Every structure is written in C-alpha cells, then in structure tokens.
Amino acid sequence: MEDYYYYEDDYGDEEGESQDSALGDAYSTAKSLMGTNPLQCVAGLLAVERDDSSGGKWTFKSLKALVKVSRQMGAYEDMLRYYERVCTFNHKDVDKGSLQKAMTKFIDESQRVPVDYLGRALRTTAEVTSRDLKAYSRLWFNAKVKYATLLLDANDVGSVISEIEPVLAWCKEEDPLGFKKGSQLFFCYALLLQAYTVGRDWKKVRDMFFSTISIVNTIAPSRVVGSVLECGGKMYVCYRDWQSAFQTFSAAFRYYNEGGDPRRINCLKYLVLTCLLSGSDVDLFAAPETRAYEEVAEIVPFSGLVKAYRRNDVQRFLSTADLVRQCFTAEPAVLVCLDLLLDNLRLRALVAFASPYERLSMQRLQSVLLVDKDEVDRLCLRAVSEGVLRAKLDNENGVVIMNGESEVGPETERLLAFDRWVNALHEFNKRSYKDIERNL
Template sequence: MSDFDMDDEDYGLQYSDDSGSEPDVALENQYYAAKALKSEGNQSAALTSFQRVLELETEKGDWGFKALKQMMKLTFSMGRFEQVLTHYKQLLTYIRSAVTKNYAEKSINSILDHISGSKNKELLQKFYQITLDALKEARNERLWFKTNTKLGKLYFDMKEFDKLKQVLKQLRNSCQTESGEDDQKKGTQLLEIYALEIQMYTEQKNNKALQQLYDQSIHVKSAIPHPLIMGTIRECGGKMHLRNAEFDKAHTDFFEAFKNYDESGSSRRILCLKYLVLANM
C-alpha cells in the first residue's frame, strides 16, 4: 500500500512553539472534521469540508497540503479525473516552501505510484508532464529523474517511440559529465536508462543498438539497481549470446535474468527458464 493510500498524519509535519495558536487549531479541527465525513462515506460533504481547510489558510502550509491530498483521493475514487488534476496542480504549488522537501518528495512519489495503476494513458501523461513542469522550478533532480522515467515507461507502453527517445535523451543528459560521457557515479540511474532503451530496441529489433547497450551496462560498477532492471539487461545479453551461438555465455545471462526476475516477482522468469533450456541444447 502506498503512502497515498495511508493516513500519514504526522509524517513531515513541523510544529512550531506556537502550534497551539487559534489559526492552526482551526485548520486542524476543520481537517479532522472533513476526515470524519470521509470515514462516514459522505464524499461530497467531505470534499466541501476539505475545501474549507484551504479557505481558512492564511498562508500555504501542512494542513492545506494534506487537505489537497485527501481531495485527490476522493475525486480519484469518484472518477472525477479533471478535478484530480486540478487539485494536483494546486498541491504542487506547495512543494517549493510550504512543506519540507522530503515530505513533498515522498508524497508526490506515492501519488504517482498510485496513479500509475490507472489504465487512462492520457491522464497519466498529463500527471507526469504537470509534475515535470513543477519540478523545473523546485529543482528536485531525484524526483525529476523518477518522474521522467515513469513518463518514458508510459511512452514505451503506448509504443510512442519518438517521444520515448526524447525522454531518454533528457535522462541521458542528466547522467553525463561535463565532457559528455556517462557519469559512472550515477550507475543506478544509468542502468535504469539502459534497461528502458533495451526494451525499446528489443521491440524495434535493433540488434546493433542492443549489443552496444549490453556492453555499456555490464561495465557499470557503482550501482544498486532494482532486480527487475538487471533482469531486463541480462535477458538482453542472453538473447544476444544465443544469436551469436555463444551458449555458455547465454546460459549465464539467462540464469542471472531468471534470478533477478524471480526476486522482483516478474512473470518473465518463466520465459528465461525456457531460454535456459534452449541454451543447454
């Protein structure tokens, strides 16, 4: 369950010495009154009550941010996607100074993870683009990279390869040194990029590009990648070695791919087992 689904009421909140002041108490009371309505299943009244939190704010702060998160949850569950986007745009205006950087990053990550389960590709594209636009000003490179990677994966799913190439170019540029070479200090990010490129070129059957990407991938040292990323890279290597009749190397890569897919819970582990058998024949 993501943070977006949970009630992380105290996470990231910073109370000052005068947190008992009347405006703060009024905001807090209004917020919990709205939550009570939500718990009772009175969604329309809850939305109105959360909106009242925003109206009571004299300046942007934690309670308004939290109210907007709740309003997003409600409108998303109600299928009011345009309203979800409206609330999200408003929430993003809080990330520069109204809430802590860590709280903002955790919240946005969890929101995007939750939204990514939607089958509405147009909605997802808007969410990612709105986030990227907001992050240009916030200068949060880590969150920018994660969001752009999600957008790239969406374009891959949509087979929008020209748009995917543009995203990959941006991601590549963010992981290069001043001399234009891949920054090996950003090994984990580089492997994410390589894996996404491998998926694209596999779909396009560009074996020459796949060979180059695989060679680049195995030379990355300083990285702690997700096992799904390594599964993608090793599967690519296994297929490449199989085409070249390098059966021992193919066996090694398919076995590593299987282990990584198994660890990540990916169903592609079954396919790699079949390739393992083929490499042994």
C-alpha cells in the same frame, strides 16, 4: 499607551491561534469522512480551503487530501487538477521538502491509476521538478523513468528514447557534491536497452548491453538486472551465439526467480531453446529452481520439446513445436530457433537411423524425417560435410550407401576439407568477437 498596544498584539495572536485551531478541526473532520462519505469529505475540504485566508498550510493539506479522495472516487480529472495545484504550491509555511514529500507519496500511491492519467501526472511532476533540479533531482529522475516505462509498455520506442536522453545526459554530468549516479545510469541504460530490443535494433542492443553490464559499484533490483540480461540473451540469439545466449538467459532467469518476477516464465522458454541449440547436455528441469515450473501450463510444451529432441522423435517434436510457436508470435528472432532446432533434430535422427544400415532407401528416410526427397538430399550432404555420416548418395537408384572411412571418395573429401576450413574460420571469428567484447 505602550501597554495598550502590547495587549492588543497579544490579543491578535490569540485570535490567529483560534482561527488556526478551527481550520485544523474542520480539516480533521472532513478528512475523517474520506472512507465513508467522500462527497461530504470533498465539500468539507473545499470549505477549509475557502476559509484559510492566508492560503497556507491548511490549504496545502486540503489540496493533498482532495487529490487522494478524488483518486479514490475515480474522479481522475479532478485529481490531476488538484495535484497540479499541489505541485505548484508556493507559500512561506510550506517548504520544498514538504512539496517533494507530497509529490513522491502521490506517485507511489497512484500505480493503479489508469495509464493515461498516470502519464499526465508524471509529466506534470517532471515539468515542475525540472525547474529546480538542485532540490528535486531524485524526484525528477524517478518521474522521467516511470513515464518512460509507461511508454515502453506501450511499445512507443521513439518516445522512450527522447524521454530518457536528457536523463542520461544528467547522469553523466560531473557532480561537484560527489553524488554517485551509477544506479541512475544503470536504470537509464536498462530502459534504452529494452527499447532497442523492442525495435529490434540489434547493433544498438549489443552496444548498450555491454555498456550496461560494464557499470560497477551499483546494486540494481533483481527485476532490472533480469531485464538487462534477457535483452542480452535475445541479442545473442540474433547473432546465433547459442552458448552465450544460453548462459545469459540462465543468469536472467536466476535474477527473475530471486525477485519473484513473473517474467521468469517467459525467460525459461528462451532458456530451453538456447540450451538445446547450444548443444548442452544439461537437464534444465533437473535443477530445483526450474523443476517447479515443469508442470506449469506455459512450460509443458517446452518440456515436451526437450524430451522429443533428446529422443530424436521428429513426429512428436513437430506436434509440440506448433504449440511452442503460439508462445512466440511476436518474436520472429526466437521463432528462427525452432526452425534451426528442427533441422538439427532431423540431422540427428538421420544419423541415428542410418547408422546400422549399409544401404538405405531415400523414400524410407523421407517417411522417418517427414520431409521430401530434396530435403533428404540436403540433410545427407550436410551430415557428410560435417563428418557425422560416412555415406554417398545414389540418386539414380534412390538410395544412400554407407561407406567406411577408407571408401570415402575425392568429392566427399573435398566437401569435408571445405567444411573443416569453414569451421576453423567460424571458430576464429567467435574468438575475435569475444576479444572485441572484452576490450569494449
């Protein structure tokens, strides 16, 4: 009797192996049709799932293949339905490592799926993995960050912040296993920084920027570092710290360029404007890394802007500035740069044009600077107060009279003294600001 049971059990094992082999053959046959006959592939995979009475590994493999073929066919609702079953699959033959591998592969291969469906898949992934962060922490983090990135692309600032906050809290938790989360923290800060920049909350941008660049012992991708520095540059533009803005945009451009990121073109535009506003004499397009972009259609107006500014050519600057404004319709903070540059250019042109003369008609200056009389008055007063032009205004006769240093009157001296006081206060403020930055 014992021998009878022994052989009966052995026969049962052989029967199970035979069924497993048949399911494997059916799965392979169905999967091979994925590229040539996707509908037949779907039918074959569903048959494998139906015939797998144990609902084990062949069901799991079939579901994964159904996700893939549905994506290829553009049947995204079916894709999500099968993917949700993959995420929640529970069987002794399929461990957590296999589940994580399947979900990770799906996310990596689904970047071209329409945004709405990709967002739903990422939400499903984040929800499922959040139930067991000990096993799925990396996958949960990646799903949350990718979903927040989609929200950022849609300019949904509030949702980005609410999506990242729990991830940020997780990054800051004490990890008993010694898992270093500096890189994850950097990614979170970078996303929040971009969200605050889109929302133009410059106070939060400033705080987040210094928090981000203070993270050490992490090596982030060039594109992420570039985006952080670009946000910092825009913040400096808002605070009109042109030198810091120029240096920060310069670093951002280098990172974008190293990573081959297309955002380098837009960053180069900011770099050109802040270079001029900082008073730097650097010829940006003389460097090998920027020379290659001088003839790019989007950069040509900016190259022309630099040439017009260096030559004090107001007419050419104005015509070129109109083209530049079209590049920044959604960037009011940067549009201010053009107005400031134009004002600086007119001041430079005024000083350069007036220098050889002893008396100069205001009407003549109006035609040179392309402004009205009131604006000429303002520019002359600014030039005198900044000490770049020794002159006085004769409004009765409509002329500007150039003076030697010994001929400067008490009113002009008062203006010059006031200007020196303002400049000293401004320099003190800048030094204090940088000291505070270093201590943050």
